[in-house]
Amino acid sequence: MNILVLGSGGREHSLAWAIKQNPKCDRLIVAPGNAGIAMLAECADIDILDGAAVVGFAEENAIDFVVIGPEAPLAAGVADALRAAGILTFGPSAAAAKLEASKAFTKEICDACGAPTAAWARFTDAAPALDYVRKMGAPIVVKADGLAAGKGVVVAMTLAEAEAAISDMFGGSLGAAGTEVVIEEFMAGEEASFFVLCDGASVLPVGTAQDHKRVGDGDTGPNTGGMGAYSPAPVLTDAIVEQVLAEIVRPTVAEMARRGAPYQGVLYVGLMIEHGHARLVEYNVRFGDPECQVLMMRLGAQALDLLQACAEGRLAGARVNWAEDHALSVVMAAKGYPGGYAKGSVIGGLDALPEDSFNMVFHAGTAAREGQIVANGGRVLNVTTRGASLAEARTRAYAMVDAIDWPEGFCRRDIGWRAL
Ligand code: AMP
Ligand code: GLY
Numbered sequence: 247m248n249i250l251v252l253g254s255g256g257r258e259h260s261l262a263w264a265i266k267q268n269p270k271c272d273r274l275i276v277a278p279g280n281a282g283i284a285m286l287a288e289c290a291d292i293d294i295l296d297g298a299a300v301v302g303f304a305e306e307n308a309i310d311f312v313v314i315g316p317e318a319p320l321a322a323g324v325a326d327a328l329r330a331a332g333i334l335t336f337g338p339s340a341a342a343a344k345l346e347a348s349k350a351f352t353k354e355i356c357d358a359c360g361a362p363t364a365a366w367a368r369f370t371d372a373a374p375a376l377d378y379v380r381k382m383g384a385p386i387v388v389k390a391d392g393l394a395a396g397k398g399v400v401v402a403m404t405l406a407e408a409e410a411a412i413s414d415m416f417g418g419s420l421g422a423a424g425t426e427v428v429i430e431e432f433m434a435g436e437e438a439s440f441f442v443l444c445d446g447a448s449v450l451p452v453g454t455a456q457d458h459k460r461v462g463d464g465d466t467g468p469n470t471g472g473m474g475a476y477s478p479a480p481v482l483t484d485a486i487v488e489q490v491l492a493e494i495v496r497p498t499v500a501e502m503a504r505r506g507a508p509y510q511g512v513l514y515v516g517l518m519i520e521h522g523h524a525r526l527v528e529y530n531v532r533f534g535d536p537e538c539q540v541l542m543m544r545l546g547a548q549a550l551d552l553l554q555a556c557a558e559g560r561l562a563g564a565r566v567n568w569a570e571d572h573a574l575s576v577v578m579a580a581k582g583y584p585g586g587y588a589k590g591s592v593i594g595g596l597d598a599l600p601e602d603s604f605n606m607v608f609h610a611g612t613a614a615r616e617g618q619i620v621a622n623g624g625r626v627l628n629v630t631t632r633g634a635s636l637a638e639a640r641t642r643a644y645a646m647v648d649a650i651d652w653p654e655g656f657c658r659r660d661i662g663w664r665a666l
Contacts, residue, residue, distance in 0.1 A: 248273040248308050249550075251287070252294045252324070253315025254280050256577075256610035256628035257535035260542035261313060262287050263606060267547035270554075275307065281619055282609025294319045297327025304333050312336065313553055317532050320511075321347040321393060336557045338531050341507035345498075345529040349389045349398075349428045352529055359497035363526040364431040372416040375427055379408040385432035390415050392423030396471055401432065435520030436664075437527065438479040439537055440490055442515065443552060444499050446508030448561040449491065452552065453544060454482040455537040456664065461584060463660045470584045471625060474661030476574040476636060477540040481519050490517060490524050498529075510556065539608050539630045540573035546603060574639040575630040576647055577610070578657045583624035593619045593627070594651035604632045605642055607650075626655060636662050 247270050251262050259282050265271050266286050277300075279289030292303050295318055304312060312328050314320055314337035323340035344351040356363045364387070369375035379386055379402075388411040390398035398420055402408035408429075415424035439457065443450045457475040461467040482490075495515060502509045514530035514537070533541065542549055548567060555564040580587035596619055599607055608630055611623020629646045633639035640662050647657055 247271055247310045249275070250304055250307070250309045250312045251276045251315060252300065252312065252319055254278045254283075255315070255535055256608040256625070257533055257538040258315040259283050259608040259610070260539040260606075260628075260630070261315060261533070261549070263608070264542040264546055264549040265313070268550035270550060275309070277303070280609050280622070281612040281614040282607070284614065294324065295322045297322065297324045300324050301327050301331045301333065304328065305331070310334060311554060311557065314511075315532060317343065317346050317393065317530065320531055325511075334554075334557050336511060336553045338509055338511040339507060342502055342509045342511075343531045344507075345502075345509070345513070346531040347393050349391050349528070350426060353428060355498055355501050356526060359501040361494040361497055361526055362524070364433050366428055366430045369427050369429065370425065372412055375412045375416070375429060376409055378429055379405060379412065382429075384408055387430040387432055388412055388415065389428045389430065390420045390424040391426035391428055392420075394420045394423040396469070398423055433518040433520070433525055433527065435518040436481050438482050438517055438519060439534055440482060440487065440495075440515040440517060441533065441537070441541060442491075442495055442513050443556040443561055444509045444511065444513050445556050445559045445561040446503060446510050447499070447559075449495055449499055449513075450552070450556070450561045450564055450566070451487065451491070452512070452566060453477050453541045454479040454487070455534065455540055456481070457534065457537055458658060458661060461658075463658050468584055470579070472534070472536050473577045473579070473658045474575055475534070475536045475540050476572065476639070476662045476665060477537070477544060478572065480665050482517070482524075486519060486522065486524050490515060494524070494526050512556075535610075536575045536577055536628050536630075539575045539628045543573040543575075543606065543630050543632045544569070544571055571632050571634065572636040572639050573630065573632045574636060574643050574662050575608075575628045576643045576657050576661050577625050578627040578629060578647065578650065578652065578655045579625050580621050580623070581654055581656050587624055588654065589620070589622050590615075591621045591652065591654035593621060593655070595649050599646055599649060605646060606630050607646065621652070621654065629657075636665055640666065
């Protein structure tokens, strides 16, 4: 099989790593890829938001299967273009990707199918939104409707914060993403993520995870794209997973099919758990980053079979072979992230690290320069490990972190604390 993966982060490095281990994979191309991905696959510099360009590239290279990593090409309809050209594709249509691209759409789907989630209201003007938050009081959550690269949600602990968020969003701070605003009830509890493959009708759970969104140890400081993750998430007990499948996931999948937008791909189910009951926080229409890295570490080569069964509509007969294992990923970021940071610092010590089914350094934002690996983004490396226990995985991960020579980088030292 000739396989094309779209994306350039640690998520796509881990997808490529798992796919490459499967003997079905003959040729593997990642577009655009990064310096770590280039060590295990061919990289191709194409515009992955341009459906026609991706189809053209796939046809020229006799690609049999395309796996789409990030949300932007999905929202742009790249999966639709590929399927219209008869190319097997993993990832939802633009119509189904609205589950991530529009917060109000997701809330409508929840209401239509009775999925438990925070109470909400939608606004297209600042004045009624301000009236509403003054009536409801804080804490309250203000969200830009559209895709805002993780910057569209303000969990306002005071009324003043909520008012400022509303003024900013309608003032154009997030561009078109903020022309509509969703205001939600604040949900207390513990957050966790649940990942299911969906082929339009059947669903197959592929793991649970928790990430660490704050930049500092002890969950302090500003929000980031994620500073680390581990799988499984102990808070998602079998009973809660059953509740989530019965009350949230299956009703959503049925409602999407009923609307003529069947969901095919991975559904990232962001949950808030309180008193043994889960409510939906959000859907994403792609694997999480760095949650994907821990899931791929646990699934290994079978990931390709599962993604293919999903794309071919064969999930009803598919199953996951679970090991009794735990995986953990520590994000190493450039100093200054999530604020301003420098690019181009040299990262040493990578060559001496193990690369096997228990230890992998996935590259998130790196480039190769004169034979060296240099930092090329905010989140730069994902040191990812597996073990018989989470504690064992964590010991391995920090041993690798400590062997990396990169004075311009930093990481959290407490990934996994909640579960340990
Ligand atoms: P979202 O992009 O919708 O996942 O929101 C980003 C983060 O904001 C979530 O991971 C939660 O930590 C937080 N959040 C979003 N909605 C709520 C809510 N209704 N109550 C409490 N926290 C929320
Ligand atoms: N780690 C959070 C996300 O991928 O959205």
